[in-house]
Amino acid sequence: MNLIHTKTRWVCASTACTSLLLVGAIACGSSQQSGEPAASPEAPPAEASATEASSESAAPDAPAAGASASSEGGRQIEVPLQAKSGSTLAGSATLTETAEGVKVELTLEHVTPGDHGAHVHEKGDCSAPDGASAGGHFNPSASPHALPVSDPRHLGDLGNINVAADGSGKIEIVAPGANLKDGDPNSFLGKAIIVHEKKDDGGQPTGNAGGRIGCGEIKASS
Ligand code: CU
Ligand code: ZN
Numbered sequence: 001m002n003l004i005h006t007k008t009r010w011v012c013a014s015t016a017c018t019s020l021l022l023v024g025a026i027a028c029g030s031s032q033q034s035g036e037p038a039a040s041p042e043a044p045p046a047e048a049s050a051t052e053a054s055s056e057s058a059a060p061d062a063p064a065a066g067a068s069a070s071s072e073g074g075r076q077i078e079v080p081l082q083a084k085s086g087s088t089l090a091g092s093a094t095l096t097e098t099a100e101g102v103k104v105e106l107t108l109e110h111v112t113p114g115d116h117g118a119h120v121h122e123k124g125d126c127s128a129p130d131g132a133s134a135g136g137h138f139n140p141s142a143s144p145h146a147l148p149v150s151d152p153r154h155l156g157d158l159g160n161i162n163v164a165a166d167g168s169g170k171i172e173i174v175a176p177g178a179n180l181k182d183g184d185p186n187s188f189l190g191k192a193i194i195v196h197e198k199k200d201d202g203g204q205p206t207g208n209a210g211g212r213i214g215c216g217e218i219k220a221s222s
Contacts (some may be wrong), residue, residue, distance in 0.1 A: 042158055067180075067220035070096045073179040077192060078195055079216035084131040087111070087213035093193050095180060095218060102178040102188050108195065108214070109167045116163060116210030117200030120156030120175070124190045124217040131212030134192035140185050147202040148173060157207075158193075160200050180218075191218050 070076040074097025083089045091108035106118060123135035137145060138156030146153035147160075155178055163169035181187045195214035200207035 032185045034088070051176040055200070064160060074098060075129065075220075077180060077218060077220060078191070079218050081108070081193065081195065081214040081216040082126050083213065084126070084129065084215050085197070085213050087197070089193075089195060089214040091214065093216055097180045098174065101174045101176040101179060103172065103174045104158060104193070105172045106163060106170065106193070106195075108163060108167075110167050111163045111195070111213070112197075113163050113165050113167065115160040115199035116169070116213070117196035117198065117207050118161050119154070119194050119200075119206075119209075120158065120188050120218070121177075121192045121194045121195075122156070124192050124219055126192055126215035126217050131192075131194055131215040134212070136193055137206055138188070138191050145202070145204055145206050147200060150162070150202070154199055156188075156191065157200075161195065182220075188218050189220060192216060193218060 001110050013097055034153065047088060065078050076094065076096045079093040079095060081089060081091045088110040089108060090110050091106070093107070094105040096103045097104075104120075108116075120138045121134035121136060122138045123133065125133040125135075127133045137154040139145075139154040141155060143152035143154055145156060148157060155175060158171075158175065161169045161171045175188070177186055179187050180189050182189060193214075193216045194212050196207075196209035196211065197213050198208070200209040200211035
């Protein structure tokens with residue numbers, strides 16, 4: 001399935017989408033919407049962030065997936081979450097560019113009930129077993145940590161997601177002023193979403209939310 005998607009998208013990217021990225025993404029996306037979002041093939045070839053500069057010359061299987069155009073026309077990225085620190089967490093986040101900022105829809109399963117801090121962290125690297133490779137909170141404005149909707153706060157401060165007794169949880173929050181552009185200082189592209197073992201209490205420096213039980217790399221390709 002991934003092979004098919006990858007191949008389809010590559011063909012699309014190298015023909016229709018090359019010169020008119022947005023139009024191409026929409027046009028190509030419309031024929032591919034039935035696929036699962038994580039494998040959606042609409043990523044135009046110039047999606048790569050500064051940290052993924054090799055993408056445009058990479059092999060066809062390199063820029064697999066994640067980004068597309070939402071119904072609002074802004075970029076949309078599907079972020080699968082990886083379990084970290086020995087957790088059983090499963091879930092995903094959908095990030096959508098809106099006029100106000102980036103809308104984050106976070107869905108979790110198999111997590112201990114209660115509140116769990118959630119943030120965008122500064123590095124799009126979930127490779128470490130404890131998620132430490134994602135670095136600290138994404139904070140381009142050098143603000144103190146805080147809970148939404150306090151202002152100022154870290155741009156990556158998403159607050160808490162409440163997990164019910166059945167282990168599932170869902171939140172939708174807009175990070176005002178954030179975007180998913182390539183190379184923009186306020187872009188979530190190339191960062192990571194982290195879910196913590198404990199509640200973010202808003203304290204300094206990062207909310208006392210404990211270990212990292214879930215991590216998802218925010219990237220236009222995978
Ligand atoms: Cu965090
Ligand atoms: Zn923070």
